[in-house]
Amino acid sequence: MTDSVSGILLKILKKHDIKNIFCLPAAQxxxxxxxxxxxxYFNYITTRHEEAAGHMAHAIGKLTNSMGVCFGTxxxxxxxxxxxxxxxxxxxxxxLVLTPNNPSRTIDPGRDQLQGADHIGLYKSITKxxxxxxxxxxxxxxxxxxIHIARSGRPGPVHLDIPVDIGASACEHDLDSIPSIKIxxxxxxxxxxxxxxxxxxxxxxxxxxxxxxxARSDGTEEFRQLVRTTGFPATTTMxxxxxxxxxDEAYIGCGGILGGHGALxxxxxxxxxxxxxxxxxxxxxVNKQPMYPPIEGQKIIQVDIDNxxxxxxxxxxxAVQADAREFLTNLNARLPKxxxxxxxxxxxxxxxxxxxxxxxxxxxxxxxxxxxxxxxNEAAAMRTVSTLVPEDAIVVVDGGQTMEWGHSFLRPTHxxxxxxxxxxxxxxxxxxxxxxxxxxxxxxTVVLVTGDGAMCCTGQELETAARNGLNVITIVxxxxxxxxxxxxxxxxxxxxxxxxxxxxxxxxxxAKSLGCIGExxxxxxxxxxxxxAQKANRPTVLDLQVDFTPHPMxxxxxxxxxxxxxxxxxxxx
Numbered sequence: 001m002t003d004s005v006s007g008i009l010l011k012i013l014k015k016h017d018i019k020n021i022f023c024l025p026a027a028q029x030x031x032x033x034x035x036x037x038x039x040x041y042f043n044y045i046t047t048r049h050e051e052a053a054g055h056m057a058h059a060i061g062k063l064t065n066s067m068g069v070c071f072g073t074x075x076x077x078x079x080x081x082x083x084x085x086x087x088x089x090x091x092x093x094x095x096l097v098l099t100p101n102n103p104s105r106t107i108d109p110g111r112d113q114l115q116g117a118d119h120i121g122l123y124k125s126i127t128k129x130x131x132x133x134x135x136x137x138x139x140x141x142x143x144x145x146x147i148h149i150a151r152s153g154r155p156g157p158v159h160l161d162i163p164v165d166i167g168a169s170a171c172e173h174d175l176d177s178i179p180s181i182k183i184x185x186x187x188x189x190x191x192x193x194x195x196x197x198x199x200x201x202x203x204x205x206x207x208x209x210x211x212x213x214x215a216r217s218d219g220t221e222e223f224r225q226l227v228r229t230t231g232f233p234a235t236t237t238m239x240x241x242x243x244x245x246x247x248d249e250a251y252i253g254c255g256g257i258l259g260g261h262g263a264l265x266x267x268x269x270x271x272x273x274x275x276x277x278x279x280x281x282x283x284x285x286v287n288k289q290p291m292y293p294p295i296e297g298q299k300i301i302q303v304d305i306d307n308x309x310x311x312x313x314x315x316x317x318x319a320v321q322a323d324a325r326e327f328l329t330n331l332n333a334r335l336p337k338x339x340x341x342x343x344x345x346x347x348x349x350x351x352x353x354x355x356x357x358x359x360x361x362x363x364x365x366x367x368x369x370x371x372x373x374x375x376x377n378e379a380a381a382m383r384t385v386s387t388l389v390p391e392d393a394i395v396v397v398d399g400g401q402t403m404e405w406g407h408s409f410l411r412p413t414h415x416x417x418x419x420x421x422x423x424x425x426x427x428x429x430x431x432x433x434x435x436x437x438x439x440x441x442x443x444x445t446v447v448l449v450t451g452d453g454a455m456c457c458t459g460q461e462l463e464t465a466a467r468n469g470l471n472v473i474t475i476v477x478x479x480x481x482x483x484x485x486x487x488x489x490x491x492x493x494x495x496x497x498x499x500x501x502x503x504x505x506x507x508x509x510x511a512k513s514l515g516c517i518g519e520x521x522x523x524x525x526x527x528x529x530x531x532x533a534q535k536a537n538r539p540t541v542l543d544l545q546v547d548f549t550p551h552p553m554x555x556x557x558x559x560x561x562x563x564x565x566x567x568x569x570x571x572x573x
Contacts, residue, residue: 001172001173001174001175002170002171002172003170003171003173004031004167004168004169004170004171005133005136005139005162005166005167005168005169005171006029006031006032006035006167006168007031007035008139008140008143008171008173009032009139009143010032010035010036010039010042011173011175012140012143012144012147012175013042013069014041015175015180016066016147016180017066018066018067018068018069018096018147019041019042019043019066020042020043020056020057020060020066020068020069020436020439020440021036021042021043021044021045021068021069021070021071022045022046022047022052022053022054022056022057022068022069022070022436023045023046023047023050023053023070023071023072024046024047024048024049024050024053024072024073024077024080025046025073026071026072026073026074026077026100027073027100027164028073028074028100028101028102028162028163028164028167029071029073029098029100029162029167031167031168032071032098032167043439045435045439045464045468046464047432047461047464048460048461048463048464049080049458049460049461050070050072050077050078050080050081050084051080051081051082051083051084051428051432051458052084052431052432052435052458052460052461052464053070053071053072053081053084053432054070054081054082054083054084054085054087054088054095054097055083055084055087055426055428055429055432055433055436055458056068056070056084056432056433056435056436057069057070057084057088057095057096057097057436058084058085058087058088058091058093058095058421058429058433059419059432059433059436059437060095060436060440061088061093061094061095061155062091062093062416062419062433063394063416063419063436063437063440063441064440065218067093067094067095067096067147067150067151068095068096068436069095069096069097069098070084070085070095070096070097070098071097071098071099071100072099073100074099074100074101074102074116074117075116075117077099078099078117078119078122078123079117079122081097081099082122082123082126083424083426083428084429084432085097085123085126085127085157085159086126086424087421087423087424087426087429088156088157089126089127089156089157089423089424090421090423090424091212091239091421091422091423091424092154092155092156092212092213092216092423093155093156093157094150094151094155094156094157094158095150095157095158096146096147096150096157096158096160097123097127097157097158097159097160098159098160098162099119099123099159099160099161099162100161100162100163100164100167101119101132101161101162101163101164102116102163102164103163103164103165104134104163104165104166105165107132107163108132119132119159119161120132120159120161123157123159126157127156127157127158127159128149128150128156128157128158129145129146129149129150129158129159130158130159130161131146131159131160131161132160132161132162132163133160133161133162133163133166134163134166135166136166136169136170136171137171137172139166139171139173140171140173140178141178142160143160144178146158146159146160148181151183152181152183152184153184153305153306154304154305154306154308154309155216184323185217185323185325185326186305186321186322186323186326187322187323187326187327187330188303188320188321188322188326188327188330192318192320192322193330193331193334195318196274196301196318196320196331197331197334197338199272199299199301199317199318200230200272200274200338200340201338201339201340201341202272202341203270203271203272203340203341203342204271204341204342204343204346205266205269205270205271205272205342205343205346205347206230206232206233206270206271206272206273206274206340206342207232207233207234207235207252207266207267207270207272207273207274208223208226208227208230208232208233208234208235208250208274208276209234209235209236209237209240209273209274209275209276209278209284210223210234210235210236210237210240210243210244210276210277210278211236211237211239211240211275211276211277211278211279211324212237212238212239212240212277212278212415213276213277213278213303213304213305213324214240214243214276214277214324214325214328214415215239215240215242215243215277215415215416216277216324217277217305217323217324217325217326218325219276219277219324219325219328220242220243220414220415222325222328222329222332223243223244223276223324223328224243224244224245224248225328225332226328226331226332226335227244227248227250229332229335229336230250230335230340231249231250231340231342231347232250232274232340232342233250233252233266233347233350233351234248234250234251234252235251235252235253235254235256235259235263235266235267236254236255237254237255237256237278237281237283237284237422238254238255238256238258238281238283238407238420238422239415239420239422239423240254240277240278240415241254241255241407241412241415241418241420242412242413242414242415242416242417242418243415245411245413246411251354252266252350252351252354253354253357254407255283255407255422256281256283256284256285257283257284257285257553257556258283258404258407258408258553259354260353260354260357260358260360260361260408260552260553261353261354261356261357262350262351262352262353262354262355262356262357263285263354264285264353265349265350265353266350267284267285267286267292268285268292268295269295269346269350270295270298271297271298271299272298272299272300272301272317273286273298273299273300273301274301274303275300275301275302275303276303276324276327276328277303277304277305277324278302278304279304279309279312279313280302280313280314281313281422281423283422285556286300286314287313287314287315288563289563290559290563290564291556291559291563294314294315299317299318300314300315300316300317300318301316301317301318301319301320302314302316302318302319302320303320303322303324303327304320304321304322304324305321305322305323305324306321307321357552360552361379361408361409361552362383364377364379364380364549364552365377365379365380365382365383365409366380367379367380368380368523369547370547370548370549373547375545375546375547376522376523376544376545376546376547377546377547377549378401378402378405378477378479378546378547378548378549379405379408379409379549380523381405381477381523381526381544381546382402382405382406382408382409382410382449382477383409384523384526384527385409385410385447385449385475385526386409386410386411388526388527388530388531389410389445389447390445391413392413392417392444392445393417393444393445393446393447394416394417394418394419394434394437394441394444394445394446394447395410395412395417395418395419395446395447395448395449396419396420396430396433396434396437396446396447396448396449396450397410397418397419397420397430397449397450398427398428398429398430398431398433398448398449398450398451398454398455399427399430399449399450399451399453399454399455399477399483400427400451400453400454400482400483400484400485401451401477401479401483401484401548401549401551402449402450402451402454402477402483403420403451404551404553404554405477405549405551406449407420408551410449419433419434419437421433427451427453427454427457428454428455428457428458429458430448430449430450430454430455430458431448431450431455431458431459431461431462431465431472431474432458432461432464433448434446434447434448434465434470434472434474435461435464435465435468435470435472437472438465438470438471438472439468439470445473445534446470446471446472446473447472447473447474447475448472448473448474448475449475449477450474450475450476450477451476451477451478451479451483452476452477452478452479452480452481452502452505452507453481453482453483453502455474455476455505455507456505459507459510459514460514462474462510462511462514462515462516462539462541463514463515465516465539466514466515466516466538466539467515470539471536471537471538471539471540472539472540473530473533473534473539473540473542474511474539474540474541474542475526475530475542475544476507476541476542476543476544477544477546478504478505478507478543478544478545478546479545479546479547479548480501480502480503480504480505481500481501481502481548482499482500482502483500483548485498485499485500486500486548487550487554493567493569494569495569506520506543507541507543508520508541508542508543510541511539511540511541515538515539516538516539516540516541517533517536517538517539517540517541518540518541518543519540519541519542519543520543520545521542521543521544522544522545523544526542526544529542530542
């Protein structure tokens with residue numbers, strides 16, 4: 001067929017079932033905008049900021065087996081998208097980033113045209129592949145290659161730069177000439193499985209970890225089967241939340257450090273750790289000097305689809321390059337023939353530490369207010385939110401201290417019901433994520449829990465939600481501060497002017513001005529307001545005044561993130 005490069009791009013997206021496109025207008029990609037806006041196949045949404053377009057595309061990859069597309073204009077549009085793309089890169093989520101460019105004869109080297117920028121250099125470090133389409137007759141080949149790279153191995157974003165004259169050029173392409181490449185799912189070797197089984201069979205204090213790779217490979221049920229069969233204590237990474245359910249007898253807390261003392265005890269005392277689809281990020285208290293050094297005699301089995309990830313962060317006894325679901329299927333087939341010799345008292349002690357931790361955070365919630373104030377504490381607020389969220393709801397958790405309490409009390413039943421970005425730890429991803437979740441699931445309740453700082457990062461996307469009928473429920477934990485930094489300013493440096501204080505924003509008024517429903521609520525009025533929001537025909541923002549509430553695991557950040565750093569006040573003069 002003969003078509004423009006822009007037209008071929010859209011045909012290839014349809015060929016691969018890619019339908020969700022988010023952007024700010026870009027004149028140089030005007031033909032793409034014209035095509036997607038006329039074609040009902042596509043979910044095409046213009047956002048209020050390019051960062052939000054990147055975040056919305058990121059969320060598509062978390063919620064589905066497909067991938068999203070984002071684009072912005074030359075120069076400032078491309079630079080504004082970087083935070084959204086970087087978050088997807090850190091979370092290993094596939095998406096296609098498009099940037100238009102000035103006419104090809106004016107770039108490489110550039111002629112200092114308006115909005116000119118080095119898009120390839122800009123995206124090279126946060127994508128799996130970044131390339132310019134220089135010739136129309138190679139456009140289809142490069143688009144197909146980009147989509148394959150994004151989805152294969154450890155997934156991630158890819159970037160294509162399209163000069164305006166190339167995007168408008170005619171080209172010939174037969175869609176069937178480049179067949180769709182099935183996403184490879186490498187299986188473990190028999191030798192690898194023998195080594196894994198040998199360690200598990202001889203373990204007395206084993207621990208299972210489910211990472212985001214289990215969720216991405218659709219291996220949730222296979223991991224749950226592994227837990228049921230072995231009864232081994234089990235935890236998850238932040239990206240694996242919901243794989244092991246809170247009601248499971250083997251569950252010892254989730255999300256790395258925020259799993260609490262039970263998970264900490266298990267990881268520090270285990271003789272064998274089996275980690276599937278887990279890259280042992282900063283959240284996991286394994287081999288984090290100086291607080292959590294390697295444990296003598298501890299043997300770690302790491303299973304990952306990406307060979308470069310194996311052993312990069314922790315010392316390994318066994319490294320298995322395999323798709324998570326393929327590995328779990330193989331392992332589950334072998335387990336009925338095995339016997340295990342787990343130290344029952346140790347398992348009981350680990351579970352006891354987990355239940356003690358649950359009591360600790362519930363005791364904080366029971367206090368309702370923070371010490372020496374009449375202001376609602378975040379633990380009490382989040383526990384109440386957890387009672388309101390339906391089991392099949394999709395929950396997005398944004399913010400700093402709000403995030404910590406969200407992970408402590410919100411208990412998802414499936415990894416695709418719970419959205420967070422632990423890799424980059426962004427503030428402000430929440431509302432774009434929630435908008436994507438509602439776009440894909442119009443009949444399900446979608447709840448965003450966020451802090452006031454994070455809400456002001458991308459709060460303009462309430463207009464995007466209202467304009468597109470995305471009736472998200474947003475609950476803002478409003479403490480008029482960069483909450484996580486209050487201990488730095490007030491305790492570590494004894495400095496009231498450290499920069500942690502913020503204005504008390506009236507988010508209910510902000511919501512109304514952007515076409516949404518807004519209410520100021522209290523702990524007592526929150527349940528009724530939430531029920532009204534579920535029935536509303538517009539997005540709703542519930543503004544809840546809270547006070548910064550220290551979390552029992554706050555110590556971790558100073559000990560691990562700021563290892564061997566001693567902060568002292570810097571006095572003037």
